[in-house]
Amino acid sequence: MLIGEVARRAGVSARMLRHYESLGLVRPSARTEGGYRQYSEEDIRRIFHIESLRLLGLSLHEVGRALDDPGFEPSVLVEELTRQTQERIAQETELLTRLRRIGAAEPSGWEDVLQVVALLRALGSKSAGKRQRAALSAVDEVPVEVLVEAALGEADPHVAGALRWALAHAGDDGAALLGAGLGSAEAAVRERAVRALAEIPGEVATALLRGALTHDDVAVRRCAAPALAERGVDDGVPVLIGMVVEGVNDTDAADALGALASDPGSAERIATGLTDCLADGGAEPSVRRRLAQALADVPGPVASRALADLSYDEDRAVALTAGYVLRLRNGR
Structure with a gap:
């Protein structure tokens, strides 16, 4: 041929x-x-x-x-080709993501494009200071998806705070995207997601925080409950009471319960929940002392009776705490 x-x-x-x-x-x-x-x-x-x-x-x-x-040996070559191909795909995917982000920012000219590119680069910088400055400048300049991705992956507390601030100004779109972060397999990512949601106003974030109260991750529940209390939502009362009992951020939890108790409808529920923890008599002295402190700002006869009983507690520290709280209540 x-x-x-x-x-x-x-x-x-x-x-x-x-x-x-x-x-x-x-x-x-x-x-x-x-x-x-x-x-x-x-x-x-x-x-x-x-x-x-x-x-x-x-x-x-x-x-x-x-x-x-x-x-x-074909297997060796195939393995090497697979590795090289994966690297190329990763590079191309990164480029595609970058281009989509620039497009989502809807730049009107090359100056806008260059500004977005500079912010994206700064958000990925190894310098925490550069990332923080970029986060504070990123509102309305980069797509909210970029802010969410950065917030979910940021370990530095100062940069994370700046990113949460930026997301709080991004509206409901940021909240919806953060909701997906609650389903992450990584505990740190879930915690970052719920902390960011806690700072975002609006019904979307509130609904997601309500859903977080039944999350399998107790850290997520413990972050969602105080955030809801700040919004005047008492769905997280059982979680807050559990935090008081277990001594996990119990002061913040007690403050949240006290704020919610300003509503008469919630006050009785909170008082009953706290006193129920004393009912079986099995609570340790440290737990009884924390419960007495949490009852301080809960109005009503249920809380007053519980404090009166605790003022005669066999543990001196518990009795002194309850007595002091009673005197404060009576002096109001």
């Missing part, structure tokens, strides 16, 4: 076939009397093999090794 027919059959140009021959990848089995190259079926199969290996990303040098080296 002559070179022109081989080229048509293999989908390779005659010029490329001559190049393969110059590299020793394929050699015509014979020549005609006129000196034209003749290729056998075996030659054509080798050409197809060459093209198949090139499609996998092999260089022509690697193709030659693969076809002629008896000690060649």
